[in-house]
Amino acid sequence: MSSNLPCIIIGGSHAGGQLALSLRQEGWTDDIIVISNEAYYPYQRPPLSKALLAGKLEPHQILIRPQALYEKQNISFLFNTSVEKINRQNKRLELDNGNSIDYQKLALCTGARARKLEICGAELSGIHYLRSLDDVEHIKADLNNQLKPQAKPSSIVIVGGGYIGLEAAASFTQLGHKVTVVEAANRVLQRVTAPEVSNFFTRLHESYGVSIIENKQVAEFLKQTESEINRVHQVLFSDGTVLPADIVIVGIGVRPNVELAEQSGLEVKNGICVNEFAQTSDDNIVAAGDCTLHPNTMYQTSIRLESVPNAMEQAKSAAAMICGKQKKYDALPWFWSDQYDVKLQIAGLNQGYDQTIIRGDSVNTKSFVVWYLKNNQVIAADCINRPREFMFAKRLITQKILANIAQLSDDTFDLSSLFS
């Protein structure tokens, strides 16, 4: 125990866990306490909708690092504990168990939570969200309880055709369930990709037997009429049609956990505002991960990202800042998604693109690239089973290398020649 006050990290996930370890690497010798309202050491969230849901991995296999490492680095965890209030004058936190705890430095790694669907019937059992390990455990237990005679597959309705909804659809289908994805917009992934990519994923899922319904709004969740059991039985849409549902998964995006920061008077917009060194408007407080709104020079704007690489790399800058060092966080955003035999890798952000160029055949094959350009410069790329192009895309964007339409679209053109 050090006689100085500790550095406290709120949230023990990708950002919080990395920040704690990076603090030691940056030379922090006082105590480090991670306060987490979950019950586990930091674990990987991406497999929740992929290998874990599909039953290919077990919970103990998704820990980011072993417990022994945190112990060796003298990092303590307070599990199942929520911070309820930050008092910045006294540098004191109030916890939900009635205790309070003082800090020397504070790191906010509070992440994001699933956005709730607020409609009639939302409180029925059988309706799930997918953000945490506990969520997955509940879904699995529920599926087991709903097992039907003669192993008839369960009908699963997924509300929202974003990455998490589609990944969950792929996992459930591989387990033999009957899956329907309902999307309110006119195509899946509408917010994040070009129509070619949306159409590709719709076809892919349909080829595995998933039905995808677009342009449909969920109006209400219904239980069995005159039944005592408060469990979802059907989904009612705004056009009056219904679908049977044994289980519903809602995947309609997330909300950043910014309320604590906001109540304490820190600057907050669509995320906790931080500078390029992950510092908030209070010198003693940093923030990292899904909860932050941070500057990005490549895209000349402030962004809030929901990705593991962002959480990890920003946490490293935040740890340096706590130790009085400036380590700029300005990485190229990137993301991935695994569905069936398809690996999607996305380099950059496509916001504001004025042109798309396709390399490969997006209709008849499972291997192509969509390049997004703005003023003739590649700003992002969606790479479907194209790992090599993904690697080049990152370099084209960060190094601002110009490539013409023929070079980008012609599969026989060797992209490596652009870098010599």
Add this chain to the structure above:
Amino acid sequence: MPLIKYIDHSGNEFEAEVEAGKSVMDGAMDNMIDGILAECGGCCSCATCHVYVEEKFLPITGEAEGMEKEMLSAVNDPKPNSRLSCQIIVNQDMDGLVVHMPESQY
């Protein structure tokens, strides 16, 4: 447990005991060995876990194939002994394995 040696670009050496069944990338992460970033957590999506396997161990680790090979063809300074360390699953025969880490993973 197999002992794996990681050597960074400046020649600093780090050793880690890595349980069979874990990856060479896990070994670095679990022991806070810098030089491997592993942004995707080991699912062959990021190529920020690139290492060069010391030649004489290549018959044991095998060479990159498929997705991994394609990703490696586009990293900085790819070599015939390049591997993504998350794709090398440690077994008893790998005791004493030596891998070199590149100057940068970007």
